[in-house]
Amino acid sequence: MSDGININAMKHIKGKLRTSSMPYLYDIAEGNVDNHEAFRVFGYNGDVGTAFEDIWEVGGSYVNPTSAMGMELVSSSVEDDILTGGAVAGTGVHKVEIHYLDSAYAEQTEEITLNGQGVVATSATNILRINHLHSTVVGTGKYAAGTIDIRHLDNTPIYSRIGAGTNRAQTCVYTVPAGYTAYIVGWTAGGAGGNKDARFVLESESSIEGVKVSGVFQAKSLMILEDAGVVIPLEVPIVIPEKTTIKVKALSTANSAKCTAAFYGWIEQ
Secondary structure, eight states: OBTTBOGGGSOEETTEESSOSSOHHHHHHTTOSTTEEEEEEEEEEEEEOSSOEESBTTOSOOOOOSSOBOEEEEESSTTSBSOBTTTBOOSSEEEEEEEEEOTTOOEEEEEEEOBTTBOEEOSOSOBOEEEEEEEEEEOTTOSOSSOEEEEETTSOSEEEEEOTTOSBOOBOEEEOOTTOEEEEEEEEEEEESSSOEEEEEEEESBOTTSOBOTTOOEEEEEEEEESEEEEEEEEEEEEEOTTOEEEEEEEESSSOEEEEEEEEEEEEO
């Protein structure tokens, strides 16, 4: 106790007062702030038309599972397999890791060994949201040889896709885990397609008061671009409650616009 101030009651970051000598977000990224985790979500849609589409490689609207379930993975190429043609390793992706939320919206992971064009079911049977899908082991080609989908056991819908020539799903959709609040500190968007302008909307299924409204997406920020890209830092972070899905969608004045988007920040218990 000094001059009536209880130093021990103040919040600290690894022994420093939270007003640290380095930017707060850097401390979070370095893992120095307990119960904080940085996140960045990005996506690509190479064929945005005149109706709104979500920014992900499959195109069209992204649809979350309505209930927790098991899923299956499959590639369009036989080369996305540890073994092809007997004992010869495939040139593409051998293993992937799923980062998902279970029926309680808790964070979970599972690593899956691919079987090329053969379907492989997940061991998990309680997948409710897919937040990330990425390669963990690859062959000599270093990247996916085909498109790798994780999908419903009835083959459709698709919930995430690693595109050919990449190692991570480019899906600009993210759901906040249970017990966490998300703080979005910036987002980006870019569009190209021969003088086609595109309107981008960052939205979440939460109200202006920060209350989750399941299935009802409301805009949090927007921009219009024509053959350009923009980064928008948010001086006042957008607060998103637990179990809430965040995404970016876009539409263009003409068909076949190529669009990318990302948003980033941290989640905090």
